[in-house]
Amino acid sequence: MIALEKTHAREGLWQVEAPVPEIGPDDVLIRVKKTGICGTDVHIWNWDEWAANTVPTPLITGHEFAGEIVELGRNVKDLALGQRCSGEGHLIGTTSRQSRAGKFHLDPATRGIGVNEQGAFAEYVRLPAFNVVPLPDEISDDIGAILDPLGNAVHTALSFDLIGEDVLVTGAGPIGIMAAAVARHAGARHVVITDVNPDRLALATRVADVVPVNVAERELSEIIGQLGMLQGFDVGLEMSGNQAALDQMVEAMTMGGRIAMLGIPPGKSPVDWSRIVFKAITIKGVYGREIFETWYKMIAMLQNGLDVSGLITHRFPAAEFEAGFAAMMSGASGKVVLDWT
Numbered sequence: 001m002i003a004l005e006k007t008h009a010r011e012g013l014w015q016v017e018a019p020v021p022e023i024g025p026d027d028v029l030i031r032v033k034k035t036g037i038c039g040t041d042v043h044i045w046n047w048d049e050w051a052a053n054t055v056p057t058p059l060i061t062g063h064e065f066a067g068e069i070v071e072l073g074r075n076v077k078d079l080a081l082g083q084r085c086s087g088e089g090h091l092i093g094t095t096s097r098q099s100r101a102g103k104f105h106l107d108p109a110t111r112g113i114g115v116n117e118q119g120a121f122a123e124y125v126r127l128p129a130f131n132v133v134p135l136p137d138e139i140s141d142d143i144g145a146i147l148d149p150l151g152n153a154v155h156t157a158l159s160f161d162l163i164g165e166d167v168l169v170t171g172a173g174p175i176g177i178m179a180a181a182v183a184r185h186a187g188a189r190h191v192v193i194t195d196v197n198p199d200r201l202a203l204a205t206r207v208a209d210v211v212p213v214n215v216a217e218r219e220l221s222e223i224i225g226q227l228g229m230l231q232g233f234d235v236g237l238e239m240s241g242n243q244a245a246l247d248q249m250v251e252a253m254t255m256g257g258r259i260a261m262l263g264i265p266p267g268k269s270p271v272d273w274s275r276i277v278f279k280a281i282t283i284k285g286v287y288g289r290e291i292f293e294t295w296y297k298m299i300a301m302l303q304n305g306l307d308v309s310g311l312i313t314h315r316f317p318a319a320e321f322e323a324g325f326a327a328m329m330s331g332a333s334g335k336v337v338l339d340w341t
């Protein structure tokens with residue numbers, strides 16, 4: 001089969017001919033139809049410090065996918081050949097305290113496809129049947145291919161009650177925009193999204209009913225007054241990984257505000273912790289998706305009017321992956337989807 005591989009420990013990805021994966025008794029084989037390019041894939045392409053310390057070579061990369069089941073392990077009884085599906089790319093163990101308590105997303109032994117294990121940028125991917133998420137007919141393969149990052153957005157956004165709340169999303173990358181769309185769908189009052197990149201803010205307003213703020217040009221305090229908020233935001237969703245954004249968020253929160261952080265700041269962060277203490281702010285770190293409650297909620301919301309299709313700005317045949325990565329790296333894209341059919 002054709003696959004995109006991190007063959008060499010340096011910048012780039014290589015298209016290779018690889019054997020179709022052999023499946024175990026509890027696995028399925030999935031014919032991949034569409035894949036999303038993630039920021040993580042860009043880190044792996046660039047071979048930054050994190051990637052060099054984390055990703056073994058050679059490794060087929062990619063973890064955002066939709067496809068169809070073409071082979072079932074002998075123990076797999078509740079899935080069928082031909083089933084359209086996406087799947088949770090975090091492979092979890094069953095022996096940790098967290099897993100045994102049913103908190104699979106907190107398992108310390110988690111391994112990721114396309115990061116630690118063979119991934120989905122290929123014509124076929126092997127996945128434990130446990131990880132498969134069947135797709136209802138009304139969810140397209142394109143949307144199926146971006147459920148992994150939508151799941152990050154949903155997990156983060158639904159961390160706190162949003163109904164009637166004023167929500168600040170910092171970072172209008174693909175995941176921030178999706179989180180803003182989820183907050184709007186879930187019944188927030190005002191949803192404000194910040195970035196320093198005008199292309200990203202313009203995309204955000206095309207995908208969701210949000211107030212865009214370019215924090216390179218405007219202060220958040222102006223917006224708080226303009227929108228008639230009492231003191232500041234009730235809920236903050238940090239989606240940029242940028243230190244300045246977290247500081248701006250803390251300043252813009254109301255007393256007793258709640259912050260969920262998905263963005264990954266580089267290194268240790270010099271935050272003014274006294275502001276967090278005196279404002280009695282709750283901060284929650286978010287990793288991955290809740291397995292499988294996030295998947296359940298996300299699919300239900302997509303069936304009930306949540307529309308993030310406008311976020312897919314580029315589509316390429318898999319053979320044109322270099323153009324796909326260039327679009328991702330341009331900073332002007334939303335999600336980029338590769339077609340493996």
Ligand code: NAD
Nearest residue numbers: 039171173174175194195239240241242245263264287288
């Ligand atoms: P992205 O890099 O595409 O988007 C981040 C955005 O933040 C960019 O548009 C950038 O211009 C913007 N930004 C930079 N400085 C800013 C500032 N001062 N204020 C507001 N915005 C600013 O990232 P993404 O793919 O949308 O992912 C969002 C974040 O979530 C990243 O940090 C990523 O590493 C992280 N992530 C975490 C998990 C997890 O499990 N915790 C999973 C996936 C992604």
Ligand code: ZN
Nearest residue numbers: 038064148149
């Ligand atoms: Zn991803």
